[in-house]
Amino acid sequence: MRIATWNVNSITARLPRLLAWLESSGTDVLCVQETKCTEEQFPSDELRELGYESAVHADGRWNGVALVSRVGLDDVVRGLPGGPEYAGAQEPRAVSATCGPVRLWSVYVPNGREITHDHYAYKLKWLGALKDAVAADAAGSRPFAVLGDFNIAPTDDDVWDRAVFEGSTHVTEPERAALAALRETGLSDVVPRPLKYAHPFTYWDYRQLGFPKNRGMRIDLVYGNGAFAGAVKDGYVDREERKGKGASDHAPVVVDLEL
């Protein structure tokens, strides 16, 4: 079973690449982030023609998540139960479902913007609510994983130059502590292998030749419980998909399981 997570940075802008990649990679379940569309605009018909069902949680030009599966899509939950509001509203940043033998979440953790910004406090609250929402499944015996764009580099090695991020979000101790608390529910970081260079970065800024210079970050993560992590046979970052015109600034993270 091949499961992947990919921040597509607009599913409508990425649709030709997305459809081609699903076919060429043979992915069974894809966790999508930053759909940047309404639920009506989501390309459910095009995906259905390829044999995939979709569960979408989206409301317009920002955020938006989905689960796309060809191995079943049941018991869909849209949103983060108990999640905090930002600017008076719940944002579409989480969707979960059961896909065959495995329960999965697709999450788009708030960016945080700046350490002094309200968005940063919101990010930490959001992660706390995520921990509470997944704790029972994380501790369970059914294969379970939270996949997505966590907007946190778990260690200093997960950014191309730690010094550049001094004073910035994505690398702070409270963010990493929130990730550690999430792991303590029973989840472990399923680290993919890179296809090139030493470290499995998953995001490279569009600017300043970030990708050619491999100035990347590992912020797209797969957090699986024991039954999930124990079934993992391989995992990699498909950096080929970051190449060329019309690429997302994130590459897909692919995990193969024997379930």
Place this chain on the structure above:
DNA sequence: ATGGCATGCGTGGCATGA
């Protein structure tokens, strides 16, 4: 010293991203 790129919305220049 600054911005540099891409997206949506909507046709000009913001807001957002990390």
